[in-house]
Amino acid sequence: MPGVELGDLGMKMAYNATCNGYGRFSGVRVPRGSLLAAHAEVDGDGMYRVVDSGGENLAKKLYATMLDMRCIIVRGAGMGLAQTVTVATRYSVVREQGRPMFAAEDSAEVSLVAYKSQQYRLGMLIAQAYAVVFASKAFDAEYRQFEAERAVGDYARLGFIHGLSTGLKAWATTVASAGAEEARKMCGGHGYLAISGLPDMVATVAATATFEGDNYVMWQQLVRYLFKQIKTQPVDADIAEYMGGLTAYLEKDGGRWSLEGGVCELATLQSIFRHRSMRLLALAFEVLSKESETSSPGEAWNKHMMSVLSAGHAFVEYYVLRTFAEYVDGVRDTDSNLAATLRRLCRLFALTTVVSPVSTFYAVSFTEDGTLNVAHLTQMRETINELLLQLLPDLVALTDAWDFTDASLSSALGCKDGNVYERLMVWTKQLPVNNGSLVAEAWGGDEGVGGFLRRNNNIRQSKV
Ligand SMILES: Cc1cc2nc3c(=O)[nH]c(=O)nc-3n(C[C@H](O)[C@H](O)[C@H](O)COP(=O)(O)OP(=O)(O)OC[C@H]3O[C@@H](n4cnc5c(N)ncnc54)[C@H](O)[C@@H]3O)c2cc1C
Structure with missing residues (x-):
């Protein structure tokens, strides 16, 4: 037209x-x-x-549509990370590299998974992928409950669901995209090959951090909701207890909590995450309120953006750890072996989150108020080492459990049978540049450069 x-x-x-x-x-x-x-x-x-249709407020209806999409994105991000970690785990078992310092001189080369750094990265990423998947399931359940309420015109929990969905989307996609790239690096040079499947997986997960709302914008929406809750009486059942705790914390002004039971135990770790979340939220609220006395709310918000982001991030990590722990509890009575493994994984998730934060705007937030000291961190690192040893025999099973088909992974490195090198050769040989046809055509065939030179005879064949 x-x-x-x-x-x-x-x-x-x-x-x-x-x-x-x-x-x-x-x-x-x-x-x-x-x-x-x-x-x-x-x-x-x-x-x-x-135009409001069917008696439903359109703005709220549109909000609800975005929630649906965020459920899908969080789940997709978790599965995207899980795919890359599955490939990295299988490859780490098969790939032999080096005769390390800890092995006898005449011993064979070891597979990658023998290296502690590889174990750490695998364990941390597997734990993160499970954490995202469990948080996604918990959020799906919240969302389904909200859908039922919405069907009878009850939108009371829309703010909570919206806030949580934005924070979860930002957290899950940040963790998944960073983790997928790490999984690719764990496969060395072969991980950089297109036929490893990893470049495409990494690029696909990377998009989730941007589409349906950039993450840095998402965090802010969550914190706006949390601040509203501080200002008003909390109405949402799920958050009431949490925000009640915040109010109490604010009143006590810096009150400490107990580390009884050991800093590496799951219950204590949950209280560490909760404390850090409340402290950062209180801090952001306080600096913003103070700044707003002399600046416009917008200026104040922008000036203290990093505090705002830290608060949102810490809130989600507390929520995620809590949902992970609830899933572990959920299988305790039905499958004690599974529960024991998942419990280790859950603790590994919490401990690696403390000692290896993913990004910079919250890197020191667990330690900056002095509650966790150097001795605690040392103890945490020792416990991580123990957990990694205990989890080592389960790493493959933990990734097999996601049940990806070979076709869905499309990876020469990550098929179930572990035939990495055979498959690499077969797939590579299929490339036109390797199977003879392209070379014959380009240099030797009548249509190729050789033919062109022969016909034109302006460059001697010996030079060619
Ligand atoms: C693969 C893919 C598919 C897509 N498909 C669709 C689609 O089907 N339909 C559609 O409508 N859109 C689609 N998009 C667009 C997507 O929704 C936007 O790219 C996304 O919302 C980010 O907006 P933007 O590109 O304008 O980035 P910008 O807003 O320009 O952001 C650029 C940078 O500035 C920062 N920034 C921006 N605003 C703020 C702020 N307020 N506070 C702090 N930092 C800020 C961001 O963090 C980011 O780092 C798609 C994007 C991708 C990558």
Whole structure:
């Protein structure tokens, strides 16, 4: 149509089966009757109005649609991380590299998983993938409950569900995209090959940190909700207990909590996460309130953005640890072996989160108020080492449990049978550049360079 210009944005890092395009309209008038306007209308004077349908408030309805999408993204991010870790785990068992210092001189090379650093990275990433998946399941349950309430016109928990969904989306996709890239690096040079499947997996997970709302914007939405809860009486059942704790904490102004039971025990770890979350939330609230006395709310918010982000992040990590622990409790009576393994994994998740924070804006937040000291951190690192040893025999089973098919992984490094090198050779040999046809055509065939040179005879064959 005249004045209508449409186009595609071209290749992206991944998601190339999805078209992202542009549209430009110049001097185009669309008749009002032809607008794609199910939920909005423009009247004859150009006034834009949303149309409430079925007695449901449209703004709330649109909010609810985004929630649905965030459920999918959090789950997808968890599975995306799980895919890369599955490949990295299988490859780490098969790949033999080096005769390390700890082995006898005449011993064979060891597989990658013998190295403590590889164990640490695998264990941490597997634990994170489980943490995302469990948090996603917990959030799905919250969301389904909200859907039932919404069906009878009850939107009381929309704020809580929205806040939690934004924070969870930001946290899960940040962890998943950083973890997927780490899993790729764990496979060395072969992990960089397209046929490892990893570059595509990493690029696919990376998009989740950006689409459906950039994470740095998402964190802020969660904290806005949390601040509202500080200002008003909490109404949401799930958060009431938590925010009640915050109020008590604020009143006591810096009250400490007990580390009784040992800093590496799950119950204590949960209280450490909870304390840190409340402290950061209280801190952000306090600096913002103070700043707002002399600056506009917007300026104050922007100036103290990093405190705001830390508070949101810490809240989600507390929520995630709590849901993980609840899942462990849930299987305690039905399967004690599984519960024991998951409990180790859950503790590993908590401990590695304290000693190896993923990003910089919260790196020192567990220790900055002095509650955890150097001795505690040393103890945590020792416990991590013990947990890694205990989990070592379970690493493959923990990734097999996600039940990815070989086809879904499409990875020469990560198939179930562990035939990494055979598959690498078979897949590589299929490439036109290796199977003879391309070379014959390019250099030797009549259509190739050789033919061109022979026909033109302007460069001596010996030079070629
Ligand atoms: C694979 C893919 C598919 C997509 N598909 C769709 C689609 O189908 N439909 C659609 O409508 N959109 C789609 N998008 C677009 C996507 O929703 C946006 O890219 C995303 O919301 C971020 O917005 P932006 O690109 O304008 O980034 P910007 O807002 O320009 O962000 C750039 C940087 O600035 C920072 N920043 C921006 N605002 C703030 C703030 N308030 N506070 C702090 N930092 C800030 C961000 O953190 C980011 O680092 C897609 C994107 C991708 C990557």
